[in-house]
Amino acid sequence: MIDLMLDRVYKKYTLRSKDNGPKRWYRGFVKRPVEMWALQNVSFEVKHGEALGIIGHNGAGKTTILKLLSSITAPTHGQITIRGRLAALIEVGSGFHPELTGRENVYLHGAMLGMRRSEIMRKMDGIIDFSGVEKYIDEPVKRYSSGMYVRLGFSVAAHLEPDIVLLDEVLAVGDVAFQTKCLDRISELRKNGGTIVFVSHDLASIYRVCDRAILLDRGRVLTDGPPRVVVDMYQKLAFGDHESLAESQLDPGKAAECLSIAFSGPDPVHAIRTGYPMVARLGYRTATAIPNAIFRISIYWPSGYLCAQLSNESSGFGLTLEPGHGEITFECPVLPIQPGLYRVDLVIESEGREVDSRQHCATLCVEAGKSAMGDFYIENLCSVRRYSH
């Protein structure tokens, strides 16, 4: 059963820019339309119970797809087929009116989402109970805290009984606890046969939630397949494989630059696994000699907290770099971090000053190896001595 189908969908936006045509007296008044194709020939299907992730750079067309699916806007060409009730959890609570009380807003917001009054009345107690704002439900929502706002909006949307759920990363913008809860919620939804379309920059959550992903680039579908393949492809697009993208990123003003980062397991056959060796290779380029250079590879949890850092500072030697290309290698005999997808930042420092810094430029995918509970695997030698009687 197919729940969602996009058939050769195109979407054109017309931007009006200041006229750059011939100089005429009316030049200030007339704005020349500039066509921008947000989506070009996009086709895909989502089966019932499937969780599809959509990834891509800013402006790749992710939000446009969500807007098309939720009927906010219509395609320029092509056709979209939707089977069942669709709930878009995009910016929950955005339909609230500040002057109305919480209860009135539940009616209004529910009606905007397509619920009947009788349906809302039936679910009212559940919605209020759920939101945890029952004490203030008859106060105008302008007196609510932003957390209460989101919870109430979320609660209404959650009672919509959807067949298909659209999720934007906007939902995951909240605090870390909320973000984690969202991801858990999606996993749970999926287990119960709900169809999900999930749009995110956060590769870790795509990896965790979705069983299929598509990669969008400038309005076209580049890849459609298992998340692992698609995420790999995206990373290559994002930071460049090796030399290919490095050339375009050369910035003559910088004294030194990170060119590439690659993580690998103990040998070409094995992936990076918890409790096994890992090698990180950082390619760089320097324009001038750099004294006392320090490289840092920061590894972040999906939640955004710093998990660990690799740096030559801790090894106790500052590097003096000669102009040219080079590579610094970090070898970890035992990788302590748990399976998952981590975000990576790169920094080059010299004499306490930042020379180059790259945020979110790569991801580190760690697979299950030696298992341990907790945040880290601690390499240990275990021995038993028996005291005999």
Add this chain to the structure above:
Amino acid sequence: MTPEDAPIAMAGVAGDAAKFISNQLADRAESSSHRIRIIGPPAFSFGTVFAGLRGLVQYSDLLYALSFFRLNIRYKQSILGWAWAALQPLALMGIYTFVFAHVAKVNTGGAPYSIFVFAGLLPWIFFSSSITNAVHGIVAYPGLFTKMYFPREIIPLSYLAPAVSDFLIASVILAGMLAYHRIGPTWTLLYGIPILVILGGFATAISLFLAAVHVRFRDVGLVLPFVLQVWMFATPVVYSLQAVPARLRTIYLLDPVAVAIDGFRGAVIYGRAPDARMLAVVGAAMIVCLALAYAYFKSAEATMADVI
């Protein structure tokens, strides 16, 4: 790591939400009443009118909720509150009575000028204020357009409710004035109802059309007060149709609003039944205009979120 391995911590709102939604999904899977929707490029066709009406019925509760909401906040945080509904036409009545009864005399056919002009102002204000509010209201909350979907015509339609309520409140004053001047109510008063329905229909058609254009070109909202002002003086509101030269009267009656307002005043003050054939023609024209305007609105609706 596969999604099945993902640790699931059922905690707080989000965790409960998952449980809740999954139960709902399980329920739905059994009932399984799946609607199929097909979204294509926008097009101008009368098919959209019927599809649109079906959607409107489905979202009728939103129309009620929004209409109620407009009534609710209309006179919020104003000292005089609902009295404003009567004050505005009364003030205009005062001005026009001064000008046209004392400065320049207008033939009213025997009725006091104040009542004469008030009976014309009420339907006119009903007509013009619902258009003005609808046109400005559609761009008042752009966030609603870009964040969620509902039939967009509900926004202009919801402004009909305050216009109707203002009309009803001011009607009480009119009734009081009629009683004071001993102008007895006759059965022709009932003609006021179809006339107002026709007027409301035209107001809705114009609101839908202009609102759809206004989303794209804000010039509409800027030129609208001027156009309505001219329209009012081109309509027998402050003067009678009889005062218009006979050869111009045919042209006057091409304007359905003129027909409606003259008919309303005739039915309420003079006990004169309107020409039934004329009323039928104007009613039919209203339905055609409404269908055209609605089809246009629906074709423009699909991309409103892009241009608002």
